[in-house]
Amino acid sequence: MKKSYDIIKLGSILLFVLMLVLTLSQAAAANVQIRAGRLDYQADWIDLEDGVTIFWEEYEIVSDRGEIDRPESITYLYDNVEVAFERGFINSDNLVIYMNEDELVFTDNVFLDYRRGQAEDDEDEGEERLELSSERLVYNTEAGTFDFEDDIEIRQAGRTIRAGAGTYNEAEDVFYFRSGVEIVEDDGDRITSETARLDLSEGDLFTAEGNVEIELQM
Known part of the structure; x- marks a missing residue:
């Protein structure tokens, strides 16, 4: 009985991994890796719950839950969103990622911690920190611009x-x-x-x- 249960459990894990690989190959042309505690798969739409982690380009993105619109290559993330990158991190309540347009749109309680002038051989020497809060931030990763509103x-x-x-x-x-x-x-x-x-x-x-x-x- 236990052996049968283990086989079923292993099959469920393999199915989850397979669906995730399909998601990554079709959701966007960029190299994307996604981890989640739970996944609901519906052809063109995927629901992610129980903790989400996305590795996209040089960014590590986490949230409590999210959704993926596969045909449009758009990811929606909700609650406790944080995006970490080389120069710092951005927090917000909501985030929409337009992967085909290299654009991240943060809304509600946006907070940016940004480091400037960091020395290569010392994390603290020559470093200057900026802290910025807003209600909406559009970060274009290709252009290297942050647009703040509200x-x-x-x-x-x-x-x-x-x-x-x-x-x-x-x-x-x-x-x-x-x-x-x-x-x-x-x-x-x-x-x-x-x-x-x-x-x-x-x-x-x-x-x-x-x-x-x-x-x-x-």
Whole structure:
């Protein structure tokens, strides 16, 4: 009786692995590996539950549950989402991955922890950390851009920056802020403007434009 049970159990595992391999080969052209506690398979739609881990390109992505639209190569992830990559990680409540477009769309309680200038031989030497929160973030992995919407806040060593929306370009190492920009230095200096540019490659050069006001602590 036990032998029969073991055979059935082994058959179930092999079936799960087979369906997962089929999913990986058809869900997207990129190299994708997926792990989940439970899988419900329905031809063009797959439900993932009880913990999901996805390895896609250089990203490791985890969530509580998810869904895959195979014909469209779109993955939907829900609850406790975290995406880890070389420079840090992103948390949110929801994530939609458009694999054919190299685009990740995070929504609800988005938090980005981003490291800059890390030395190759020392994890801490020369490293600068940025912490950013927003309600929506679109990360294009091909273009290397982060587009933030719905009130963003950046916490950087020595300052806090707030804006209605903004974009960070990895290649340029520049932030572009739009709509109701405010920068507050820890020493009390405060600048407000309509738009602004923060060039991290030029010693954190902050350029504000449009109805600029500044309060200095002399």
